[in-house]
Amino acid sequence: MEFSHDLPMHPLPQETPYIVRRFWGIVHRKLLRLSRLYCRWHGIPFDGQIMQLPFGLILKWSDGTRSEEVLAMEAARRAGMPVPRVICYGEQPDSPHAPVSILMTRLPGRELGRVYEDLGVVERDAILNEMNAYLSSMRQWKSPWGRERICSSSGTSIRSVRVPFTKMGPFETEDQMNDYLLFPAGHDAYDTEEDYPSLKKEIEKLFSDKHRIVYTHGDLKHHNILIHEGHVSGFIDWESAGWYPEYWEFTTALRFQREDFWWYDFVVRLGGHRYTVYRDAERALIALTGGWCVGW
Known part of the structure; x- marks a missing residue:
């Protein structure tokens, strides 16, 4: 098809x-x-x-x-x-x-991360455009579970490397998810009492905004993209897919990436540029919860 x-x-x-x-x-x-x-x-x-x-x-x-x-x-x-x-x-x-x-x-092909350095500019742009088309399309899908519910494709809990024990939800609203992610902050996980106000303020940049809930692959990594003859031949590992806040796809992919690594630029050009403002909030969330939101 x-x-x-x-x-x-x-x-x-x-x-x-x-x-x-x-x-x-x-x-x-x-x-x-x-x-x-x-x-x-x-x-x-x-x-x-x-x-x-x-x-x-x-x-x-x-x-x-x-x-x-x-x-x-x-x-x-x-x-x-x-x-x-x-x-x-x-x-x-x-x-x-x-x-x-x-x-x-x-599926045919090799992982994008293994072939990227050998690709020409035209091939890299073609791959970027194809991935952009896939992500943009599914972000327009309408959820059968309601506009605000955060859940898997079938309405159940979601699995993500980014959350504790790799599993959470489902949640009826984004606020419920935010409360869940912040829960460990009440357990003195941060280093000093002085750290708390500044970290909390940084996180509020992320949590105070209202986000669309969109369909998300959830594990956007270069090893989950297969390339054959200069084109995307496989988009694999859908175990984390579901309905998430719109930033989740990109901030999850970028959270530990160096800015001088090619994958950072690739994700930014895919649409991540709209959410790089949340990178400090992501780091603050990890610091405030003692790494609880890093995933296991």
């Missing part, structure tokens, strides 16, 4: 019945063994979280993989984005930290 700027968010597919997911979970455990043999035969390093398989398939069974990721992938793929096709997903009740496994197609 060709990508179109004007495609709305398609209705999410219904979740596969539990008994079917359990069946596929058992099958996936067998595929884990097959992946070991396949990698050994082809001289490929075995990865126990992203497992290579024959016939152009991958089994993802990693920490935090959830059914919400499947629904997000389906929504993005139906909109024409270069996202793996989900074959099936399985329930893994004996693996609480990796409760879901996903069998999907393998």
Whole structure:
């Protein structure tokens, strides 16, 4: 399916019945063994979280993989984005930290971070424009959960490397989310009493503004963008996708980046320039909460 700027968010597919997911979970455990043999035969390093398989398939069974990721992938793929096709997903009740496994197609290409320095200006601009089109399009999608609710694609809690224990919500309003993020500040996590007023004032720049709630990939990193023949061939790892405040996509991607690193400039040009004013607020939030909002 060709990508179109004007495609709305398609209705999410219904979740596969539990008994079917359990069946596929058992099958996936067998595929884990097959992946070991396949990698050994082809001289490929075995990865126990992203497992290579024959016939152009991958089994993802990693920490935090959830059914919400499947629904997000389906929504993005139906909109024409270069996202793996989900074959099936399985329930893994004996693996609480990796409760879901996903069998999907393998996409061509290499990670953007591995090829960027070898790309020409024309190719870099083409990739930037393609990524801008994807992000701009999905930020226009209308949420089926209401204009203010902060949640996953399916209305449940959201997963993000940026939050404690990587999980929070859902929240009915942005104010609820802000209160949650600030909660540890009441536990004397900051260094000195004198730090508190200045840090709190910095955070208020972020929390006092009203933001649109938009659809967000949530883990915008250069290793989640695949490049083939000078174009974006894959936009992967949708486990954090959902409805977030409009700044979240960009401030999460920029929060620990040096300004002299190419990825910083790339994200700024993608749309992050509108939110760089919040970088100090992000750092203040981390300082005020003792790193609680850094993620685990």
